[in-house]
Amino acid sequence: MANILVIEDEKLLLEVISKKLALSGMNPISCSGGEEALDCLEKLSVMPDVIWLDYHLKGMDGLVFLEAIKKNKKWEKIPVVVVSNSASSDEVHHMLALGINKYILKAEYRLDQIVEAIKEFISSETNNEKSIGG
């Protein structure tokens, strides 16, 4: 089962996302901020398959978090899907430059659409893991 690290500071959204991911057969790891997420990553024995990142976060914002994981060799290859309310072009370009895999505007997408997009990143990874593992 794929592990999805969900970083979302809005409690309701975190809840609905986690529920949807669970219902979709995935294992959501819910974090409500950047620092918490970094802690999680430190503690996790198994690296998450995909990171669901809300860009606008209270405290450490998405960009700082992104820069942090990209500096960490263990984490830098984890696919990151940014799901946010808004972002300026510069920021989007900056994020893409930092290696995010997808940028999704929250209100424009249904959950199942986002879940489908995430599945694209985890299937191969999972497959790879399986193949490696298998």
Added chain:
Amino acid sequence: MEVVSIGVALILVLGLVTMFIIQTVVRQDMNKSGEQLTDFAINYRAKDLEEIFDVSKNLVSIIASDKEIISFLRDEEAKKNRGDEMNEKLLNYNSGNNYSAIYLIGKDGRTRASTDRSFIDQDYSFRQYFKEAMRGENYADVNVGVTSKKMGYYFSSPIKIDNEVVGVAVIKMNPEIVFSFLKEECIAALSDLMVVDRFGIVVGANRDGLIFKSLGKISQDKEEILATEDKYPNVMIDSLSYQEILNELQYIGNEVRDFKTYDNLNKRFENIIVTKVGEYNFFLVAKIDDQKVAFETGLMFRKIGGVILVIMFFGSVLMLFLMSSRLNPLEQLLVMSRKISMGDFDYKNPVKQKNDLAELGETMETMAMTIKHRWDELEKMVEERTEKLNEQAKSMENTKLAVNNILDDVEGVASDLEKYKMAVDNSSDCVVITDLEGVVIYVNKAVERVTGFSTYEVIGKKAGSKVLWGGQMPKEFYEKLWKTIKSDKKVFEGELNNHSKNGRPYISRLTISPILSNSDEVLYFVGVERDITREKEVDRSKTDFIYLTSHQLRTPLSAMKWFCEMLLAGDAGELTKDQREFVENISQSNERMIDLINSLLNISRVESGRIIIDPTPTDLEKLVQDVLTELDKNIKEKKQEVLLSVSDSLPRVNVDPKLIREVYKNLLTNANKYTQEGGRISVIISVEGGEVVSQISDNGMGIPVADQSKIFERFFRAENIIKLETEGTGLGLYLAKAIVESSMGKIWFKSQEKVGTNFWFTLPLSGVKAHKGQVSINS
């Protein structure tokens, strides 16, 4: 008539003056000239008297030469009886009864014949006149007749036969002839006029009392002669007091002699004038009375004066008469001249006579005509001048007004200059004026406020240098700045970082304008700098606000969206039919809200100019197809026919596809929404001139005419579509217009209610300029 009066008066005055002068002169000269006058007169009287005597003398000569008388005397003896006959004959010679007797005396002295018969045979041989005649001479004498006892003037003439005197013819002239002659008033100044004989005895006078008086005492010898001659028998001869004259008498000739004698009786001097009467032995003696002369002179003068006055009177009348014939025309000419002077230049020459006055009149008429002509010209000229003057006055008035305006303006200018100075001095922007080298010559107050450097510190230093507030930008920036303003002589605009005196960094928007002379030479530079640090902060706040708003609104909207989705997906268990319907309604409203937020965000982005315009070569046909694909579900629902026609010559156009997509999407969404089922929608993209023209048409419900002017307004929705479709933000067309215009295009439409709507929008074929904004559409 004044002229006449003056003329008459003049004549009178002249007359009176003349009279006065005459009187004065006459009075002065009267004594002298009076004498001369009387001398002259006496001389004449003497001559007159001589003539009287001559008549008698001639008559007696004629008688003496009468042949019958001569023969009578020759044959006296023989023809005694012819005496009566002769007497009758002599009477014939006394035609005028001037002679008392005409008689013939024989050489014996006896009268032979006589008109007075008493003389006949009388012996007159003692008479001097006989004696003288017998000597062959004519003679005149005065005697008192011995026969008649009457005084007479005797004129005798010898009767000759062969030079032998045979007798004497005598006529005795009536003395009254002489008396009356003397009494004739010749000279009024004469008091006495007398005829005296050779003895000085008065034999004729103008008054009777003088007769037979002698001028003086008659000498003895003379008395004897008188006695011998028996000249004045029985006559008492009294003496007058003119002895001197008597003594002189024998020396007096035909010249006039004046004597001054003293009148003892009247105790005064008398002037006596004496002259001889021709060759006769008679003297004319005149006594001149001085007073009488004076009186007579006065009388004469008065007479002269009277004559003068009469002459003057008649002269005046004559003048009046003469002048009236001249004056009437003169008067007429006077009237004419008055009329002319009063402006009646048409007054015709009133003088009908043909004379110099008529000529004058004609001349005056001509003159008047000339004056009239000149007058008319003058009037015309005056009229013109007046008009000009009025115009000038008007223009003066205008000028005055203009001047007043200018004065007002000047005051205004002065105050304007003051205003401008104050405006510049107090402008919130920094105003810096420098010379060609950038050395500061003026700064306004804002400079100190913004930079912290006082005016004193700034003047004379190089503007924007490191020692002042500048020098924070790269070298290239300043090079470009100087090139623009100094070499290119153009306005430089830019933003730059500065720092104040106390080190505060700030951002400036700078404009530097070169001020050029008429010959395009740079005189100095005017820099206007605005501290836009706060603007920049506000800008950032605005951006933050949009982010915040979009985030804050989108987060709950997303939650709602996703929870609805899960409910509808049955993630919370199967929903009943009603539950599903309700959740779907919630979901739809949520979607509308999300749309609204998106639209507002987009508008905000476009309006603020912060939107990124990132042109890329775009296939508009594909762009439209994508939009149609997106709308496919809705189009199919309404079974609408869609036509897409793109010009073959349409190249890829350099536009921002995200933005232009939004335009097509809005227009096609509207077409879909507001066109009935089975309606037709068409998109035609063509190239016209330098533009790409996109036409989006439908045969739908159209836009009511009353609403057509408002459809591009924000939040506006037409009357008819509100009734039909409650959804819609009223922001679609507003956004489309904002995008088209930001892409240098135009958008317009034609619509008829219940017929359909055509929208057109253009894009430059050459493409759209990139705009480095901060936000993109739909982000």
